[in-house]
Amino acid sequence: MDQLKYIEEPDMFHDIFGHIPLLILPEYSDFIQAYAKMALKYTHNEKATALLQRLYWFTVEFGLIYQAGKAKIYGAGIISSPQESRFSVSDASKKIPFDIDVIFNNPFRKDDIQNEYYVIDQLSDLADCIPTVEQHLQNLIQKGLGDVKPVR
Numbered sequence: 604m605d606q607l608k609y610i611e612e613p614d615m616f617h618d619i620f621g622h623i624p625l626l627i628l629p630e631y632s633d634f635i636q637a638y639a640k641m642a643l644k645y646t647h648n649e650k651a652t653a654l655l656q657r658l659y660w661f662t663v664e665f666g667l668i669y670q671a672g673k674a675k676i677y678g679a680g681i682i683s684s685p686q687e688s689r690f691s692v693s694d695a696s697k698k699i700p701f702d703i704d705v706i707f708n709n710p711f712r713k714d715d716i717q718n719e720y721y722v723i724d725q726l727s728d729l730a731d732c733i734p735t736v737e738q739h740l741q742n743l744i745q746k747g748l749g750d751v752k753p754v755r
């Protein structure tokens with residue numbers, strides 16, 4: 604129990620209870636698979652990788668989902684932190700509708716509880732966003748990405 608703290612590596616609780624259970628859901632595993640395929644295409648591009656880190660961070664690690672009008676946790680980074688689990692779904696947290704443009708423009712923080720959470724309406728929103736993400740990356744690469752750092 605004394606190891607159930609925020610991001611201590613290696614964190615078996617985080618991996619086993621946070622990441623693995625959702626993989627049984629096709630809507631979720633489809634996203635993970637599509638994300639991985641896309642990420643492999645951009646491993647040579649540091650800036651695109653930084654943007655993909657933001658997407659991963661604000662979904663797989665710190666995502667929320669609406670169920671019956673209430674925000675629920677699906678992000679492994681949230682679920683493996685008792686403090687963040689309570690905070691993220693409370694009225695005190697800032698909840699933003701899931702939006703690729705907003706996520707791509709928002710560096711994340713690794714050192715503390717998140718300032719905001721992006722909320723999907725259903726798990727299929729994740730896999731459905733992949734073509735949009737790919738298009739955004741292509742557009743940004745054509746324009747030049749500028750400086751992109753994944754973390755604040």
Ligand SMILES: [Fe+2]
Nearest residue numbers: 617664679680
């Ligand atoms: Fe994780």
